[in-house]
Amino acid sequence: MKNLSKTAKKILKTNRRKGYTLPTNNKLYPAQWNWDSAFISIGYSYFNLEYAIKELETLIKGQWKNGMIPHILFHEKDDSYFPNHKTWKCGNSVSSSGITQPPIVATALKLIITRNKLNKNQKKRVILLIKKLKKYHDWFYKYRDPKNTGLVSIIHPWESGLDNSPLWDSSLKKIKIDKKLSYKRRDLEVSNSKARPLNSDYDCYITLLNQFKKLNYNPNKLYSNSMFNVVDIGFNSIFLKASKDLLEIAKLYNLNLKDLNKKIFKTESSLLKMYNKKKNIFYSYDLKNKFFINIPSISNYFILFADLNDKKVNKKIIESLKKYNQKEKYIFSSIKPDHKSFEEKRYWRGPVWINTNWIIYQSLKNKDKVYAKKIKDKTIKLIEEKNFFEYYSCKNAETLGANNFSWSSALYLDLIYESN
Numbered sequence: 001m002k003n004l005s006k007t008a009k010k011i012l013k014t015n016r017r018k019g020y021t022l023p024t025n026n027k028l029y030p031a032q033w034n035w036d037s038a039f040i041s042i043g044y045s046y047f048n049l050e051y052a053i054k055e056l057e058t059l060i061k062g063q064w065k066n067g068m069i070p071h072i073l074f075h076e077k078d079d080s081y082f083p084n085h086k087t088w089k090c091g092n093s094v095s096s097s098g099i100t101q102p103p104i105v106a107t108a109l110k111l112i113i114t115r116n117k118l119n120k121n122q123k124k125r126v127i128l129l130i131k132k133l134k135k136y137h138d139w140f141y142k143y144r145d146p147k148n149t150g151l152v153s154i155i156h157p158w159e160s161g162l163d164n165s166p167l168w169d170s171s172l173k174k175i176k177i178d179k180k181l182s183y184k185r186r187d188l189e190v191s192n193s194k195a196r197p198l199n200s201d202y203d204c205y206i207t208l209l210n211q212f213k214k215l216n217y218n219p220n221k222l223y224s225n226s227m228f229n230v231v232d233i234g235f236n237s238i239f240l241k242a243s244k245d246l247l248e249i250a251k252l253y254n255l256n257l258k259d260l261n262k263k264i265f266k267t268e269s270s271l272l273k274m275y276n277k278k279k280n281i282f283y284s285y286d287l288k289n290k291f292f293i294n295i296p297s298i299s300n301y302f303i304l305f306a307d308l309n310d311k312k313v314n315k316k317i318i319e320s321l322k323k324y325n326q327k328e329k330y331i332f333s334s335i336k337p338d339h340k341s342f343e344e345k346r347y348w349r350g351p352v353w354i355n356t357n358w359i360i361y362q363s364l365k366n367k368d369k370v371y372a373k374k375i376k377d378k379t380i381k382l383i384e385e386k387n388f389f390e391y392y393s394c395k396n397a398e399t400l401g402a403n404n405f406s407w408s409s410a411l412y413l414d415l416i417y418e419s420n
């Protein structure tokens with residue numbers, strides 16, 4: 001198979017703008033996305049440390065005064081995306097969305113700084129980033145877990161990163177759609193509607209957005225009033241892992257991150273309580289409507305990424321993961337293919353995504369080396385056969401969504417270069 005490292009680097013450089021990188025090179029996503037940037041910075045760290053640090057600095061420049069780092073930053077006022085800065089109408093020094101995304105930034109920062117030698121100036125900047133990330137994590141605990149349960153909520157499907165996953169279907173059915181809703185989607189002008197979320201999904205997304213805008217993005221009100229409030233296992237696992245990584249890198253610089261240790265301990269024990277022993281799975285929970293979400297999603301296995309200190313449970317979950325995509329040639333489908341909600345080509349309802357493969361691979365490296373290597377090899381092979389797409393069919397690797405996708409390129413570089 002051909003090594004595509006040159007192409008991957010070229011894609012990242014081509015997609016790069018002033019201090020940040022677009023998710024792809026067409027009009028589909030003309031801004032900076034939170035978790036995209038984190039993944040992208042890991043890729044840069046192998047050939048341009050300055051770009052890697054700058055990517056995260058530009059993201060954190062959009063941090064709100066209360067600590068939140070938004071899911072989208074509109075550095076340039078580009079109207080070709082919907083919903084853009086005019087719809088959201090918020091942001092501090094940078095126009096932004098009013099919600100967040102899976103907080104994997106601290107994990108990315110840890111990978112970058114432990115694999116590179118930093119000069120004095122870079123160390124100073126990294127210390128600043130660590131302090132701001134602490135503020136971000138504090139924001140989660142304060143505003144997304146006000147009752148101090150140890151688990152944080154997402155209040156919009158976009159926050160999960162898995163926008164139209166069947167995970168959210170039942171919760172979204174309960175939302176009262178704004179009767180006067182009027183908007184124009186722009187994504188379908190540049191992407192195939194068969195592989196994108198439905199209009200009925202967008203009705204929910206925009207109804208929620210309008211609700212948040214009406215509440216002036218007041219974080220207390222958003223938490224208590226949002227028509228969507230879910231404790232997502234995937235999100236909480238990423239959050240816990242990132243909190244642990246944040247604590248670790250703070251120690252490297254003798255920074256004392258007050259309280260974080262205690263909070264990590266609590267989140268860890270609360271997450272463990274979510275284990276359904278009978279079904280051998282961790283299910284997300286709809287806090288608003290009080291039900292467990294029993295949908296087989298690959299993100300349920302992100303619990304392995306959290307590195308829970310319970311070998312027995314981890315081992316059982318790995319056994320279940322091995323059965324998840326048993327019949328498929330390409331792994332991992334975002335939804336288990338034999339589930340009724342599975343759709344081969346539609347965005348987060350079935351296709352394979354490189355970032356979720358990467359998360360699962362990272363999760364297994366210290367738990368099942370042989371299986372981890374298998375996942376890594378399959379992911380590299382998929383990209384080398386089909387190039388850097390946004391997502392792929394698990395049946396035949398048909399390429400879907402955007403080409404020249406930044407996080408697929410960045411994480412490919414990580415997979416082929418990492419020395420462990």
Ligand code: DGY
Nearest residue numbers: 071082083158163187
């Ligand atoms: C989109 O526009 O599809 C994004 O995933 C929203 O974050």
